[in-house]
Amino acid sequence: MTPDQIIFLISAVLILVSALMVVITHNLVHAALWLVAALFGVAVLFAILNASFLAVVQVVVYIGAIAVLFVFAVMLTRKELRDRGTQTRANWWIPALLGVLILAGLAYLILGQPDVSRTAPAIPAGVDTLRALGTALVSPDGYALPFEAASVLLLAALVGAVYVAVGRRS
Amino acid sequence: MILAAALFCIGLFGVLSRKNAIAILLGIELMLNAVNINLVAFWRYLDPSRMAGQVFAIIVFATAAAEVAVGLALIISVYRRRSTILADEIDLMKW
Numbered sequence: 604m605t606p607d608q609i610i611f612l613i614s615a616v617l618i619l620v621s622a623l624m625v626v627i628t629h630n631l632v633h634a635a636l637w638l639v640a641a642l643f644g645v646a647v648l649f650a651i652l653n654a655s656f657l658a659v660v661q662v663v664v665y666i667g668a669i670a671v672l673f674v675f676a677v678m679l680t681r682k683e684l685r686d687r688g689t690q691t692r693a694n695w696w697i698p699a700l701l702g703v704l705i706l707a708g709l710a711y712l713i714l715g716q717p718d719v720s721r722t723a724p725a726i727p728a729g730v731d732t733l734r735a736l737g738t739a740l741v742s743p744d745g746y747a748l749p750f751e752a753a754s755v756l757l758l759a760a761l762v763g764a765v766y767v768a769v770g771r772r773s
Numbered sequence: 774m775i776l777a778a779a780l781f782c783i784g785l786f787g788v789l790s791r792k793n794a795i796a797i798l799l800g801i802e803l804m805l806n807a808v809n810i811n812l813v814a815f816w817r818y819l820d821p822s823r824m825a826g827q828v829f830a831i832i833v834f835a836t837a838a839a840e841v842a843v844g845l846a847l848i849i850s851v852y853r854r855r856s857t858i859l860a861d862e863i864d865l866m867k868w
Binding site for chain 2: 622625626631634635638641642645648649652653654657660661664665668669672673675676677679680736739740746749750753754756757759760761763764765767768
């Protein structure tokens with residue numbers, strides 16, 4: 604087993620176990636923390652796949668901002684969070700069955716494809732993916748338009764969130 | 774890819790079976806991460822010299838961040854009004 608595969612297996616197990624704990628645990632703060640563990644595993648995965656910028660962005664944005672937001676929201680809505688009472692609906696076995704069926708179907712489809720377990724091709728020498736990504740994001744005949752659209756989207760989300768959260772008092 | 778599919782299904786189970794609205798949002802985040810894993814894997818294995826895969830993943834990131842912010846703001850606002858965030862009890866718009 605190459606070191607890459609070992610690291611992939613370890614991070615895959617980490618991600619799946621953390622994700623399972625996120626949706627199963629009764630304590631909501633624990634769920635948010637398990638999400639942090641899962642997101643960190645995903646960042647490790649990105650780093651293995653040579654997507655270094657994405658790995659760092661994942662840690663900074665997802666863990667540093669979004670997971671923190673979740674913890675804030677969990678703290679602010681504390682009254683309903685007492686850990687007594689069930690946290691999953693009464694008919695939870697239906698989504699579980701659905702999840703398992705969909706997973707089985709997807710796995711079958713994926714494994715039926717040719718070429719499914721090859722190793723990654725080497726990155727052509729001299730291609731600096733990070734620099735190419737930066738150039739592509741801002742060059743007009745690259746992806747500057749989606750980039751700007753994403754920033755407008757974030758602006759709209761920011762304004763919307765502030766308005767929704769503050770609305771009553773202003 | 775199977776990892777991403779499994780992650781997606783776990784998130785789906787979480788979304789469909791939890792009562793607390795914030796827990797539902799956590800499941801949605803897991804699903805979005807699964808999609809991102811797939812995108813980056815495809816980018817790396819098929820053509821690492823084109824940037825479309827990574828740019829797509831970054832746009833998904835930005836969208837997920839925006840949606841989490843708005844979703845949490847909505848949940849907090851609903852909590853202030855109705856003092857509950859259990860999805861079953863927020864039923865003003867039902868029949």
